[in-house]
Amino acid sequence: xxxxxxxxxxxxxxxxxxxxxxxxxxxxxxxxxxxxxxxxxxxxxxxxxxxxxxxxxxxxxxxxxxxxxxxxxxxxxxxxxxxxxxxxxxxxxxxxxxxxxxxxxxxxxxxxxxxxxxxxxxxxxxxxxxxxxxxxxxxxxxxxxxxxxxxxxxxxxxxxxxxxxxxxxxxxxxxxxxxxxxxxxxxxxxxxxxxxxxxxxxxxxxxxxxxxxxxxxxxxxxxxx
Amino acid sequence: xxxxxxxxxxxxxxxxxxxxxxxxxxxxxxxxxxxxxxxxxxxxxxxxxxxxxxxxxxxxxxxxxxxxxxxxxxxxxxxxxxxxxxxxxxxxxxxxxxxxxxxxxxxxxxxxxxxxxxxxxxxxxxxxxxxxxxxxxxxxxxxxxxxxxxxxxxxxxxxxxxxxxxxxxxxxxxxxxxxxxxxxxxxxxxxxxxxxxxxxxxxxxxxxxxxxxxxxx
Numbered sequence: 015x016x017x018x019x020x021x022x023x024x025x026x027x028x029x030x031x032x033x034x035x036x037x038x039x040x041x042x043x044x045x046x047x048x049x050x051x052x053x054x055x056x057x058x059x060x061x062x063x064x065x066x067x068x069x070x071x072x073x074x075x076x077x078x079x080x081x082x083x084x085x086x087x088x089x090x091x092x093x094x095x096x097x098x099x100x101x102x103x104x105x106x107x108x109x110x111x112x113x114x115x116x117x118x119x120x121x122x123x124x125x126x127x128x129x130x131x132x133x134x135x136x137x138x139x140x141x142x143x144x145x146x147x148x149x150x151x152x153x154x155x156x157x158x159x160x161x162x163x164x165x166x167x168x169x170x171x172x173x174x175x176x177x178x179x180x181x182x183x184x185x186x187x188x189x190x191x192x193x194x195x196x197x198x199x200x201x202x203x204x205x206x207x208x209x210x211x212x213x214x215x216x217x218x219x220x221x222x223x224x225x226x227x228x229x230x231x232x233x234x235x236x237x238x239x
Numbered sequence: 240x241x242x243x244x245x246x247x248x249x250x251x252x253x254x255x256x257x258x259x260x261x262x263x264x265x266x267x268x269x270x271x272x273x274x275x276x277x278x279x280x281x282x283x284x285x286x287x288x289x290x291x292x293x294x295x296x297x298x299x300x301x302x303x304x305x306x307x308x309x310x311x312x313x314x315x316x317x318x319x320x321x322x323x324x325x326x327x328x329x330x331x332x333x334x335x336x337x338x339x340x341x342x343x344x345x346x347x348x349x350x351x352x353x354x355x356x357x358x359x360x361x362x363x364x365x366x367x368x369x370x371x372x373x374x375x376x377x378x379x380x381x382x383x384x385x386x387x388x389x390x391x392x393x394x395x396x397x398x399x400x401x402x403x404x405x406x407x408x409x410x411x412x413x414x415x416x417x418x419x420x421x422x423x424x425x426x427x428x429x430x431x432x433x434x435x436x437x438x439x440x441x442x443x444x445x446x447x448x449x450x451x452x453x454x455x456x
Binding site: 041044045048049051052055056058064065066067068069070071072073074094096178181182183184185186187188189191192195196206 | 258262264288290291292302421423427428429431434444447449450451
């Protein structure tokens, strides 16, 4: 504890006269306060920063004749209908009468992550190697970023289409994007569910989605096969 | 043999340098800390592994569980000019000089333009009440009641002029980002409607605010 060193005044019997020397003040409360404030600001300033996920949306293109056709062998579609059980439906390639929808969840070991990482294993392995190299400090940041986008953006990389419909929640969509990010999937798209998919989904789940009873808005603009 | 004298008073330490340092740090953190802007609604954002921090210069659009839209833009000057443009666009809504200045110092809001003067005049408690019952900023493009597009548009235009003026003064400000903060439970349809407005405004890159979740890299 800081102590007031009060040797002044006493001893020689003379009152009212103090000996020379530094007048000292008990600084303990002030120090306490200073550190309290310090702790407060350190904690709040670090917790305050909002974390974000950067997302890039494609421009709406009216003329579909110039857009690149997707390779259905590499396409995987995830269907979200916002069911309370959190079941995610998916299918690979093109949807036709023979396609059966797969079911999965957001479970970390047996859910969507397993499905996506099985599909994307080549890229995940390549990224593991790249990250290991980067961690050893052999690589500049720019090189890492360039090689990362090369690996993830490979033209044979599988891509995922997230389709939402029914009561799909914002959180469901973010969770799926997050799982895909964990699996190093860089190619994904977000679109509303189509009529055919909704019908297939309805057959699978037995839910009569309210969009199905409405007239089909996409019927006027058929999508190129 | 003389005895070794044990000092009777408790050992004391000169704390002055420590106090100096402590206050220096306090001052530093006080000045660097940006106060969290009060939010009209509580939004529980979904979690993700993304650890990118939100750029300081950003426009924030909040969507709550029931799909109500709130808007916030930082910077007094930008806010003032933005509201002036809004008032020009919708001359049927009248703002006094005092109201405009008060708006410039405000934060996030979520009322249609016609209710904005009353919202500006309201005190804190009254604003809270309004926030609870408001329907949010209209985004309906079909019935042409959409106002959010204008807010976004004017905010971007004013922010751009402000940034250009800053640059002329020699202060480089990072480019503004559009941030979307939606509740995990809000319907994606609503979020998509807002994203569609972004696209119309040629905002293709934006930030979705999420909670950091501890996941292995």
